[in-house]
Amino acid sequence: MRSAKAARCGFLYGLSWVLLLALTLGGTAPVRAASLDPGLIANIDAATFEVVIPRAVDDPLSYEKPLPLQLLPYQERTDKYFSVGTAFALGNNRYVTAGHVLMAAVGDLTGPPALRDAAGHVYAIDKIEKFSLQQDFVLFSLKEQPGHSALVANTKPALNTVVYAVGNALGTGVVIRDGLYTSDTPEEENGRWKWMRFSAAASPGNSGGPLLDQDGKVIGVVLMKSANENLNYALPIGEVLNAPDHTAVIDKQLTYQLDVLDEDQNGNFKAQFPLPASYADFSTTFQKLQNDFNEQQLKALLQQQSADLFPRGTGSNRILHEDPQLSFFPSLIVHNRSGDWGYAGRELNRVPLSGNGYIASGYVGHNFLMHLRRPDGMQADAFYNDPKQMMELVLKTGYWYRPIGPEKIKITSMGKPVTSSTYTDAWQRPWKVFVWSEPYINAQVVLFALPVPDGYALMMRLNPAMVTHDSMIDMKALTDFVNVDYGGSLAQWKTFLADSSLLPQALKDGRIDFDYGKRFSYASSRIAFSYPDSLQTVAPDNMLGVGFGYFNQDGKVTLQTNYLQIRLNITDPDRISVRRHLAPTPDLDDNFKQAWGKLLHKQHPYDGVPYNDGDEMDIASVMNPHASATPAELYTVFYATQGTHKPEDMKTKLDLLTHNFQLKSP
Structure with missing residues (x-):
């Protein structure tokens, strides 16, 4: 209940x-x-x-x-x-x-x-x-x-x-x-x-x-x-x-509540x-009635809020039109009482694992949010297909223990999950869903695991066994509000892209390709570009981040890539990036409109003129949109490198990035 x-x-x-x-x-x-x-x-x-x-x-x-x-x-x-x-x-x-x-x-x-x-x-x-x-x-x-x-x-x-x-x-x-x-x-x-x-x-x-x-x-x-x-x-x-x-x-x-909504659903x-x-028969009948009621309540709550649900509601515009940023730690997009949608959840703690792995954790409402980076020495096939091993990495945080008198005994393994299944959210992202039992407290752990190139984005609950179904339907609904970008080294991306069962539809619809020492290329339904190794070394330790945004076409909203960043490696901040920007709606404040004006008129820093930013030099430009007096979207390209360089060398680098850049018809 x-x-x-x-x-x-x-x-x-x-x-x-x-x-x-x-x-x-x-x-x-x-x-x-x-x-x-x-x-x-x-x-x-x-x-x-x-x-x-x-x-x-x-x-x-x-x-x-x-x-x-x-x-x-x-x-x-x-x-x-x-x-x-x-x-x-x-x-x-x-x-x-x-x-x-x-x-x-x-x-x-x-x-x-x-x-x-x-x-x-x-x-x-x-x-x-x-x-x-x-x-x-x-x-x-x-x-x-x-x-x-x-x-x-x-x-x-x-x-x-x-x-x-x-x-x-x-x-x-x-x-x-x-x-x-x-x-x-x-x-x-x-x-x-x-x-x-x-x-x-x-x-x-x-x-x-x-x-x-x-x-x-x-x-x-x-x-x-x-x-x-x-x-x-x-x-x-x-x-x-x-x-x-x-x-x-x-x-x-009874009152039904979903962690991303500020309104509750009251029902009898x-x-x-x-x-x-x-x-046994009594509890089975009651459990089924309770499960059915909760499903009806959730459905009614979402239906009641359908006009304002992200990303369609007017309160979504701020998120949709902000300059895209990369966030590899999962967050929830939540509705507040002012009528706006915003991000909730941030990394509160990080525990290192061997082989450059780590488990970062935070929480929103009833949900633990985590980013698990796979240790370098752990084979990807075993990692993505062995929930027991994956959970043992999560347990290394030390947060899970069993109290015995004055002592707290750390749990090191939960064994194999009692159930395993898959779930595809509204954005066509494939989640792995696992349930583990904790009989000594009559509780269960429900874990939704989204494969990403460097590991998993996780959403997790510990709940009484009688409300596992309730948590399951809640968490399925919440997956549509999980915001997370995909990142990892090119070596990790190569393994990840080879298994289509791990990929969201947004990556299946595009193409990421690279040839070490030669070139990197990307293509989607919106853009295509490539650059040679002479612009930035193409190597296994390049760090590729892919950000996602919401595209509305013919009344259908889909999740597609809207930001790509390729860093030279984890320690060197030299980087290339491509971003999508949306024309602001009238309800947005002047900051959005001023930023859009800079893009439209190719004003600094989007004028193709190199400039110093601390210890690095940057250069950026706006790609010419299709013939339109009022474009709905624009793309910017950006290159940054450490130290001081001749302006003509920076412009040469920008030319290498833009030479094969294509804007496709929406």
């Missing part, structure tokens, strides 16, 4: 997504003395259970060293189950817990939830009998009865009386804590019922436990904690008893399906 997705993903595997999903009650409080009759307490203890999920048996991860499990408390390291909440018996094989507690295992990687009593016996769930998403409860039966102890319901409790919150606080056993039933407050969405507010302490693990009156009768189901005050919330037990029998009811207002997740059903 959307609330699970909205939680912030983090680099650290130490975030327990199971807890984020299942334990909504936060904060700890001292255990207060309970004054219930000892006989009642014995019955309460016997009728109250832990809700548990099996711990992972097989771990697909590899670590930098053996896990120091001896640092964990004895109970934690020996327990085969993970405690996620509380449930209680109402008699006649009827058991109740919070809906979100059982749903913590929807899409589970380790096994279905079960109940465990104080003696450690585990009881499998038989059938789900009632369920409400909005009221957040589930009533179910067990395959084997633990005993005959049950709680009696009181559907008409009195305000300002003593109450007792019972639950498996912090997963360390059932405790009873007292307080007052202070008030009722209408449910937030449409006031269909009233929450019970009470002051008895509740902690993570109390979710789904009973709220009792002074006679030990259950009056509510403990569900959540107020964020701003020391008051907790329970659903009146009458709402559970009066809910439709044999029915799962889904009726909840509304459905019903018949019960009883096994937990």
